[in-house]
Amino acid sequence: CSVEKMNVLLPLLVVGSACLTASSSSCPYPPGRWCSSMESAVQCGVLKQCLESDLFRSRRAADPVQVSLYYESLCPGCRYFLTMELFPTWLLLHDYMSVTLVPFGNAQEKPDGQKFTFECQHGEQECLGNMMETCLLNMTDMAFPIIYCMESSADVTGSLESCIKLKAPELSTDKVMSCVKGDLGNQLMHQNALKTKALNPPHNYVPWVTINGVHTEDLQTKAMNSLFTLVCDMYKQDPKPPECGGPSQRHHRSYCHTQ
Known part of the structure; x- marks a missing residue:
């Protein structure tokens, strides 16, 4: 399963228990934009995965x-x-x-x-x-x-x-x-x-x-x-970001299973 390497562009794009794939004929967006909006998620066929992974939900820190x-x-x-x-x-x-x-x-x-x-x-x-x-x-x-x-x-x-x-x-x-x-x-x-x-x-x-x-x-x-x-x-707010070693709210596993 390849997502054009994504230039390391976002482990967030591969979520849940299946690899996100988009139809090139119907998806005009690069992988980094699949979950950028409801429209792009629907067009690229990844709405369920985007919703499940909370990628629509902004987690922007109050004091970045x-x-x-x-x-x-x-x-x-x-x-x-x-x-x-x-x-x-x-x-x-x-x-x-x-x-x-x-x-x-x-x-x-x-x-x-x-x-x-x-x-x-x-x-x-x-x-x-x-x-x-x-x-x-x-x-x-x-x-x-x-x-x-x-x-x-x-x-x-x-x-x-x-x-x-x-x-x-x-x-x-x-x-x-x-x-x-x-x-x-x-x-x-x-x-x-x-x-x-x-x-x-x-x-x-x-x-x-x-x-x-x-x-x-x-x-x-x-x-x-x-x-x-x-x-x-x-970053001074508590808790620390999970990426920095803080507590993680949920764990996403990115596996591409054999068919």
């Missing part, structure tokens, strides 16, 4: 750990942290943490009439990647999975269309590129520049991580070494 990443799209260290630490931790602890992505990093902006021009540390392709990811963050709640897909590929900017088709097929690539090339993208990137410049202390490298709005070298080191452990340690 806030993790913000200030980065640039082609920075090797940024790509490693986003794909190997931040995204996997979010998959496991998304009910107990919030993630803010600010693609700008060490770029520079210059006023140009009513707009701005941008120069990026790794050249024009990085500026393009920053803009693509900025527009995605403004256009879809599936931005993070799409950005993960882009950042984990060999060609960040060249994978935009394929990653959109994989993670959010209802989203138009042309609409994203319209934002990238237009006034909206320019203004959104300017806001990223302002957010980055407002950091206190000012950033002097990327990836730059803040936890609950705070950056220290100790927090940065812990985040880079094991963000999962840091989020678990920083």
Whole structure:
């Protein structure tokens, strides 16, 4: 039984005593969206499993750990942290943490009439990647999975269309590129520049991580070494999340039996 590896995308998707399977002819959603709504669950034939596993029920913590990443799209260290630490931790602890992505990093902006021009540390392709990811963050709640897909590929900017088709097929690539090339993208990137410049202390490298709005070298080191452990340690509500070793309300077994 294979669920396109799911990029580790959510053990939550395989629940109960049977493997979730969806008809490719009737299901327009990738596996990560099967339980995202009643409509998608019905179309993909997994309504019973989604209901049984409580995947429709929001468990969002009242006071989640806030993790913000200030980065640039082609920075090797940024790509490693986003794909190997931040995204996997979010998959496991998304009910107990919030993630803010600010693609700008060490770029520079210059006023140009009513707009701005941008120069990026790794050249024009990085500026393009920053803009693509900025527009995605403004256009879809599936931005993070799409950005993960882009950042984990060999060609960040060249994978935009394929990653959109994989993670959010209802989203138009042309609409994203319209934002990238237009006034909206320019203004959104300017806001990223302002957010980055407002950091206190000012950033002097990327990836730059803040936890609950705070950056220290100790927090940065812990985040880079094991963000999962840091989020678990920083989560102050009781009980602790089951994923962090707290009590579990129910146990889901994911078996695919022989036929």
